[in-house]
Amino acid sequence: MLVKLLGYELYKKWKMSRYILGGFIVLQVILLIVTSVFLGTDATKMITEIGNNGQNGSFTFGVITILYFVFAAGVFSFPFIETINRFEKDLSGKQAVLELMIPIISWKKILAKLIVAVVTTVVFQMIAAFSVLAYILVNSDFNKKILDSIVDIVQTLMATPVKSLFATLSFLFFLASLYMLIMFCIAFSKSISHKNRIAVPIGIGMFIACFALAIVAVIQIGRFPIVEFGLFGIERSLSEMIFNLLAFILPFLGASYLMEKRIEN
């Protein structure tokens, strides 16, 4: 059933974000063509020679660059906004009946939503990062210095594959924990009221309170670590790892419980 839910969630995500993604790619390509074809040399100089002002087309290039980066930032943040909005609607929007009537236990529904949210976020962030990279590379006329720095970064990552993998997994786990906390806060607010003027402040307040609590806990754990050890060149402690696990598991269990037993539609 989890596989069926994953397929369903991915399909929904694709249906809801395909136009945004398509529109972004088309816009980025147009802006890239405009800068590289029409502003060619000026653009290259602006990127490779820092402080180069007063060139022909520099104003146009500046505007296009800002636009390009604004769109990239939009794509970068779109999955966050879409996931939060979708989860809120799945619990209390028009389609909530369709979602809540699915005869599958709530923790599986939440897990499927979470996996799809993390995957989409990573994909969108990679697309945004690659588009920015492409912009810099094309407009710098594939400047050797820039290319070398990219190669250096890739080589460093490849030289320590386990550390890189560990760092990637840690990032994904952090992302999942963040989403889980947001989902828990939404579920909590929706278990109290479906009215947005009541639910939204409760949800935001809950998130700020939980986040502040987590920061205080992280600081305290850092000050008084229990069982310290090195893991892939990074200093870790058992208390920190237990806290990270709890920071994921507690909101996950809480959101699943609320969805199963408390949220009504």
Place this chain on the structure above:
Amino acid sequence: MKLLEVESVGKKYFKKQVLSGVDLVIEQGKIVGLLGPNGSGKTTFLKILAGLIRPTAGRVEICQNEISYKTKELVAYLPDSDFLYSWMTIKEAKAVYIRFYGDFNIQRFDELLDFMKLTGDMKVNSLSKGMKEKLALSLTLARDAKLIILDEPLNGVDPVAREQILVAILKAFRLESSMLITSHLINEVESILDEVYFLKEGQVELYGNAEDLRTEKKMTLDEIYREVFAC
């Protein structure tokens, strides 16, 4: 065989008592009407059976199972409002039901679609209110669920479509299941009901076999409704 057993069910929202001491039993193979004016608690009661709302008092059992995510497999519920995504085509809505409901009868759904004059490539956001109602009803009736719950299936549809919907309900009804219908249009649904429950301010005011009530009171259900609710 008792398919649904409801005992002293109550629902309270803060200080507002929406349902109170509702008892109801539905035997297999029956079509039961839950009749009452707006605000009488009909939709709340149906949502409790569908597992979307939890009662604050009493006990509900569907095929001897207490309400949980598992009973959602036994219940096909038609809500009184749109619930499909606007980006969906009818084919995609059908795919969702096939994916999650093992009892979804594809052949029956296709027959119902034909009967309702709908096609798979139509998009939900291009359908009229009546067509949306027909699609939602087709999806619900295509399930071989034990208990079929229809909340105002005739709401917002023209008289011709109402007739079509009633025919579809009777065509799709199976004796292994039971059906619970709410409606304001008593005249329209009267002919298909085996039993009726009149719900007034969250309480069962009157109930019984439809034919027995008509004989006993020498009135149609519509007239009994007007008498019970003094309108």
